[in-house]
Amino acid sequence: MKPSGTCRLCLVDVLRNNPNRGKPVVSCATEAQDGMVVVTNSDEMKAHIHQQVFMMRRRHPDLCQTCAANGHCEFQDLIGRYNVKKPEYVNPRVKPSLEREGVAHKEDRSSPAIDLDFSMCVLCLRCVRACSENQGMNILGVVARGNDEVVAPLYSLKLKDTECISCGACVAACPVAAITEKNAVNDVLHLLESSMDYSGLAVDDHNSPKEFNENMLHSKKxxxxxxxxxxxxxxxxxxxxxxxxxxxxxxxxxxxxxxxxxxxxxxxxxxxxxxxxxxxxxxxxxxxxxxxxxxxxxxxxxxxxxxxxxxxxxxxxxxxxxxxxxxxxxxxxxxxxxxxxxxxxxxxxxxxxxxxxxxxxxxxxxxxxxxxxxxxxxxxxxxxxxxxxxxxxxxxxxxxxxxxxxxxxxxxxxxxxxxxxxxxxxxxxxxxxxxxxxxxxxxxxxxxxxxxxxxxxxxxxxxxxxxxxxxxxxxxxxxxxxxxxxxxxxxxxxxxxxxxxxxxxxxxxxxxxxxxxxxxxxxxxxxxxxxxxxxxxxxxxxxxxxxxxxxxxxxxxxxxxxxxxxxxxxxxxHTKYSPRDTVQSAFQRAENLTSAEALEKHLRV
CATH class of the missing domain: 3.40.50.1780 (Rossmann fold)
Structure with a gap:
């Protein structure tokens, strides 16, 4: 994906060949030039990034221990790396004021493959760019402004009503748990635990281990x-x-x-x-x-x-x-x-x-x-x-x-x-x-x-x-x-x-x-x-x-x-296939727009 510098967590100080000398720049979107002197880990840069992570944490739910991304979360890693303490109060990103933007739902679990939780979003916009640049689908964008900003599907639809193909590029791009695959772990664990029916299954010293295992298998529901x-x-x-x-x-x-x-x-x-x-x-x-x-x-x-x-x-x-x-x-x-x-x-x-x-x-x-x-x-x-x-x-x-x-x-x-x-x-x-x-x-x-x-x-x-x-x-x-x-x-x-x-x-x-x-x-x-x-x-x-x-x-x-x-x-x-018209497609036809044009008109990327 093309760098955007949105999250501002890769700040560096360029001491030479920098027209904005003295101001931190985002390394991902700053082109390297001959003669540059780049300081990546100075106290000043660490202080800037610490403040940015602190502000992000203040708007992020404090649910790490039960979060699907726990232990594999880039934001969690940054909190530890920069020793960012828990804020005295949090200011959740998703507010009732978003209802006027048509985003009344904090969560979207309508898709059979992908779950969205807007309260977890850190607005890095990786998902938006992965969907548009890498996949060419143009499903996600940004609605509202300031503290009300949130990523949402086009026309603020439920995901199931869009042209989403469930590829999961947004899931792979998300650094936190704002976009995840639909969790089947608990269902499968329950299946493994509930499939056994022990009634009538007796342990007989005369049975060989093989015979016992076969009897146990036949006793399963x-x-x-x-x-x-x-x-x-x-x-x-x-x-x-x-x-x-x-x-x-x-x-x-x-x-x-x-x-x-x-x-x-x-x-x-x-x-x-x-x-x-x-x-x-x-x-x-x-x-x-x-x-x-x-x-x-x-x-x-x-x-x-x-x-x-x-x-x-x-x-x-x-x-x-x-x-x-x-x-x-x-x-x-x-x-x-x-x-x-x-x-x-x-x-x-x-x-x-x-x-x-x-x-x-x-x-x-x-x-x-x-x-x-x-x-x-x-x-x-x-x-x-x-x-x-x-x-x-x-x-x-x-x-x-x-x-x-x-x-x-x-x-x-x-x-x-x-x-x-x-x-x-x-x-x-x-x-x-x-x-x-x-x-x-x-x-x-x-x-x-x-x-x-x-x-x-x-x-x-x-x-x-x-x-x-x-x-x-x-x-x-x-x-x-x-x-x-x-x-x-x-x-x-x-x-x-x-x-x-x-x-x-x-x-x-x-x-x-x-x-x-x-x-x-x-x-x-x-x-x-x-x-x-x-x-x-x-x-x-x-x-x-x-x-x-x-x-x-x-x-x-x-x-x-x-x-x-x-x-x-x-x-x-063998199987068969059928056309599937979506609400998103109907809206685009009414406006005579492609998905890319609709995204540009209604959302920010």
């Missing part, structure tokens, strides 16, 4: 199943002091078992399944000459953007459910049958690097019509899982845990499934299978060069390439981060790009590895590069590198699904 996304095994390491780019798959599985989950499965399995379905869908479109381009559908924030902002693109979206939702659907059908349970007795929890996955799990289209249960019951972000693990210290000391394997049959995966964690990964995984399917001779042993599609790798915002599928040119594109997505869509809509067949869209920078549900504390400037490198290392370490070569995928088609794009596959693994 619910069977708790948890799935972990590809990126989580990399990013959760940072929550427990391990360097960025560490892979902690075994410790992650062990920690989840110790928390009390009955089965721990890998979302990579259904990432492989997604590739089989999506690659076949792409080949079918090629045979039928469109509609093109086909867009990936595994990023729920992108799907929200299509439904709310670009409904004309709905026919171009892949009908495949995301790997998260495919897993939930199979857990409550295929897996439930295997363990002799009804779908209503299976509770599925997801651990995701993504805030929008909470939104996705609540979609009415993703409810099993037979059992009338949601595919996925609860979604935890990586940060939320880390919080749960820390609640169980010293019993669970993550970095020192023994490694444990994922359970079967939904735990085996290929390296291609792991690639879903990085931008370009879904594209590369699909290309591996598409290349193999169109060539009977293709395999990981005979054609090793086609395991790497360098042309779709990289952290650039938009990337285009042409891939040769045995004489058939396939034009592809990849975009990551909301503003880049909107730029690419506009280029397609305006006819500047008209030859694309397949497009991958990810709303977060770097893809899921940069998702808004990941740890926020790391300060490594090469953080994303190290995370992405870990994804590729994990892929290369796999014996199986192509989704269609996963033996458990082959088995589930043989035993249960039938064939890709078949009747049962379509019922369980």
């Amino acid at each position: 619910f069977v708790t199943v948890v799935q972990t996304a590809p990126a989580v095994r990399v990013t959760i390491s940072e929550e427990f002091g391990l360097p960025p780019g560490s892979i902690s798959t075994g410790q992650l599985v062990r920690a989840l078992k110790m928390l009390g989950f009955d089965y721990v499965f890998d979302t990579n399995f259904t990432a492989d399944l997604t590739i089989i379905e999506e690659a076949n869908e792409l080949l079918k479109r090629i045979q039928n000459n469109g509609p093109f381009p086909m867009f990936t559908s595994c990023c729920p924030a992108w799907v929200n953007m299509v439904e709310k902002v670009y409904p004309q693109l709905i026919p171009n979206l892949s009908s495949c459910k995301s790997p998260q939702q495919m897993f939930g659907s199979l857990a409550k059908s295929y897996f439930a049958d295997k363990i002799g349970r009804d779908a209503t007795q299976i509770k599925v929890v997801s651990v995701m690097p993504c805030v929008a996955k909470k939104d996705e799990a609540s979609r009415k289209e993703l409810v099993n019509t037979v059992s009338n249960t949601a595919d996925v019951d609860y979604v935890l972000t990586t940060r939320e899982l880390a919080r749960m693990i820390r609640m169980h210290r010293p019993k669970i000391f993550f970095a020192a845990l023994e490694e444990e394997q994922y359970d079967s049959p939904l735990g085996e995966s290929s390296g291609a499934g792991l690639l879903f964690g990085a931008t370009g990964g879904v594209m590369e995984a699909a290309l591996r299978t598409a290349y193999a399917v169109t060539s009977p001779d293709s395999s990981s042993k005979s054609v090793p060069g086609r395991l790497r599609f360098e042309e779709v790798r990289g952290l650039e915002g938009i990337r285009r390439a042409t891939v040769d599928l045995h004489g058939v040119p396939l034009n592809v594109a990849i975009a990551n981060q909301g503003a880049n997505i909107r730029k690419l869509v506009e280029m397609i809509e305006e006819g500047k790009i008209n030859d694309l067949h397949f497009v991958e869209m990810m709303a977060c920078k770097g893809g899921c590895i940069g998702g808004a549900g990941n740890p926020k504390d790391a300060v490594d400037v090469n953080l994303l590069e190290k995370r992405v490198a870990a994804i590729y290392r994990g892929d290369e370490a796999k014996v199986i590198r192509m989704s269609h070569e996963n033996p458990e995928i082959q088995q589930i088609y043989k035993d249960f699904l039938g064939e890709p794009l078949g009747t049962k596959s379509h019922l369980l693994l």
Whole structure:
């Protein structure tokens, strides 16, 4: 994001080449010049910053011990660093006077993914700039003046009534707890505690530990199943002091078992399944000459953007459910049958690097019509899982845990499934299978060069390439981060790009590895590069590198699904989309304004 100097907490003194010599300047917005002498930590600068933090603290609720950001709060760190004492009185920012500005609500919990608490806001405006500059969505701005200033959605609407895509960029940017992901920790803890029914369960000295555990599992009211996304095994390491780019798959599985989950499965399995379905869908479109381009559908924030902002693109979206939702659907059908349970007795929890996955799990289209249960019951972000693990210290000391394997049959995966964690990964995984399917001779042993599609790798915002599928040119594109997505869509809509067949869209920078549900504390400037490198290392370490070569995928088609794009596959693994008109969109149409123009007219940024 571009520096704004709003919070004035990075004050420095420039002794030379400063036209305002003697006045502190904000370092973030002051351009460095040859010959500058910059004093960063003088008593005078510390006094200025101390006063600024004191004034901010006086307008901030004194709720640190029960705050969602406690221990991970930048404002809390500043209070400690500058030894800012508790003020004698506080002057809460959100007042009744804001009612005249249309901001009568202090909190907004209307979104299925994101909670707003305006009383916590420190007016750094990071969320505003993240939403506008990085994501191109223009949802948030500033209303009122002086002590009444507050960040609010456009037209002072509830978040659910805006074009918000639940990407969580505002959550990731917020230094305090003014904007947070919707908390599912207590719900999941309650699920784990309440799923046990001890009635009729007797301890028998003649039973082996294995028999006792099996009896205990059968006595449960619910069977708790948890799935972990590809990126989580990399990013959760940072929550427990391990360097960025560490892979902690075994410790992650062990920690989840110790928390009390009955089965721990890998979302990579259904990432492989997604590739089989999506690659076949792409080949079918090629045979039928469109509609093109086909867009990936595994990023729920992108799907929200299509439904709310670009409904004309709905026919171009892949009908495949995301790997998260495919897993939930199979857990409550295929897996439930295997363990002799009804779908209503299976509770599925997801651990995701993504805030929008909470939104996705609540979609009415993703409810099993037979059992009338949601595919996925609860979604935890990586940060939320880390919080749960820390609640169980010293019993669970993550970095020192023994490694444990994922359970079967939904735990085996290929390296291609792991690639879903990085931008370009879904594209590369699909290309591996598409290349193999169109060539009977293709395999990981005979054609090793086609395991790497360098042309779709990289952290650039938009990337285009042409891939040769045995004489058939396939034009592809990849975009990551909301503003880049909107730029690419506009280029397609305006006819500047008209030859694309397949497009991958990810709303977060770097893809899921940069998702808004990941740890926020790391300060490594090469953080994303190290995370992405870990994804590729994990892929290369796999014996199986192509989704269609996963033996458990082959088995589930043989035993249960039938064939890709078949009747049962379509019922369980595919979904539909609908245009979603919002109050914000209606207001903008009435004023004949774009979201950026409406934001500029009604709010300050």
